[in-house]
Amino acid sequence: MADFYRVNGSVGAVGDGKGFISTAAGASFIGKFPIALAIVIQDGSLNKANLQAELGVNYAVEGILKAISANTTILAYQIEANTNGNLSLLLEGAEGLSSTDAGIASIVQSMIRNGGNGAGYYGNNNVNASGSVVANNGFRITYAGS
Numbered sequence: 356m357a358d359f360y361r362v363n364g365s366v367g368a369v370g371d372g373k374g375f376i377s378t379a380a381g382a383s384f385i386g387k388f389p390i391a392l393a394i395v396i397q398d399g400s401l402n403k404a405n406l407q408a409e410l411g412v413n414y415a416v417e418g419i420l421k422a423i424s425a426n427t428t429i430l431a432y433q434i435e436a437n438t439n440g441n442l443s444l445l446l447e448g449a450e451g452l453s454s455t456d457a458g459i460a461s462i463v464q465s466m467i468r469n470g471g472n473g474a475g476y477y478g479n480n481n482v483n484a485s486g487s488v489v490a491n492n493g494f495r496i497t498y499a500g501s
Contacts, residue, residue, distance in 0.1 A: 393489070394442040
């Protein structure tokens with residue numbers, strides 16, 4: 356079996372100076388329109404997850420990504436370098452889930468809230484994602500450096 360190493364970004368200066376990848380009409384990957392989602396992983400009481408502590412095999416980030424990738428292709432993801440539960444996703448072919456961006460965000464939100472190893476619980480630490488919120492707010496790309 357081949358090893359696959361996930362790579363996540365950290366918050367810093369944004370390459371294009373604007374902070375987001377365009378998902379406007381005409382932007383596409385392999386002929387399919389992408390959608391960029393901003394996600395806050397939190398429990399029903401709005402306590403934010405520490406996703407930095409949930410990177411690795413059998414931890415929450417892997418479980419959340421598996422739940423989402425069951426129905427669409429994840430091109431890229433990023434975990435914010437703090438404990439605010441922020442996860443950014445760039446999906447390919449997500450238009451097959453719904454006819455509107457808001458509909459796709461709603462479907463992905465439902466996948467996260469209801470997936471995992473019990474109603475919205477993920478990973479070895481049973482991170483509660485039952486109150487997670489998903490919005491189509493763009494995808495932030497960062498890089499190390501200035």
